[in-house]
Amino acid sequence: MRAILLTVTVLHSLVGCSTKNPPLRDISNAKMALIKAENDAAKRYASDALVDVKVKYQSLQRLMQEKRFEEAQFLAQEIQADARLLQERASRLELEDQIKELHQTMPMGEKDPS
């Protein structure tokens, strides 16, 4: 009886080492990353990518409700990475547009200094 109890305890703790606690910090970071990414530039230049990230965030909320914490943690980290990439891409596209506009305002015959 003692042996069985010992085995069950050890097994329980081992199973417990793979079942994570709710990844609250990652969830919070993911939410902040999404809010930060949802700026005017992203809406204008990366609207599709923004929709994809929002869909992932909804999946994240579902995983949390289902207590699938490990998957939730992974997804939260992915959302952070996606949101950061989306922001960088939108900033770059916005800059390209600014340069195009500047070229259009330059009088004929003036050379691009670069």
Add this chain to the structure above:
Amino acid sequence: MIRLSFILLLVLLVGCSTPQKINTMALQHSQEAYEKARNNQSLQRHAPTSLFQAGKLYTLCTTANTPKEAAHFAYLLEQEVKVAKERTKTAILKERLKSLQEGVKEAKALKQREAREALEIEESTPKLEDAYYGLEGLVLEQREEGMAIVLGSEYFSADKALLQGEAARAISQVVRYLQAHPDQKVLIAGHTDSSHGSVYNIDLSLRRADRVAQALEYGGVSSDRMKTKGYGELRPIEDNESAFAIKNNRVEIILLGEEEDKNVGTRESQRF
């Protein structure tokens, strides 16, 4: 039973704690992307933080406990490499934008400077209308010595120095102009065509110039301001063989510039 539990325990411990090298397609792809990125000088220069983060993810990838974990870190690694590339492109674009903006600024400043200089030149240069106000209706032609009021052959009797026709009105206009410009000195130069001999032509041209000077003096212009010369047929403005040769018969009242002013003394008649 205890032995069974112990064996089970051992298996679980080994299975749970020992990291394994997972070689998946996704991991391979991410590794290649990372290797390329970290050797790229431009990325090293513009996105060192992202490359450092990617390095950490690369380690996590290669030491992942499960295929799922490896796939997860491989995805994060790939995203981080893309972030590094975007940051690099952005940095290069910012430099270019700055350079363009400076170029536009310089071009604008140059245009403003040119416009300012053009305005200054325009304001300092008296306009023809202002400078020669009062001489409307008279023929004005630029000569080497200055602007000339040309009294054509219609102002003189043929082969004579007598003034006729509109000459009185023209002389009045010139008198009023010279009264309005008291410092203005003039050279009155007579010219003819080549229909007579040169001595005759020079004499006629000088007599006509003197007649015009006399008329101006009667109008109130001081003789100190005038000099007369007779050039005869020496300075034609039209070909003497052409139908326009008559135009060479003229007297020019030349408004002398400052340089030429120095050469004008008392009234002097000169034959050439």
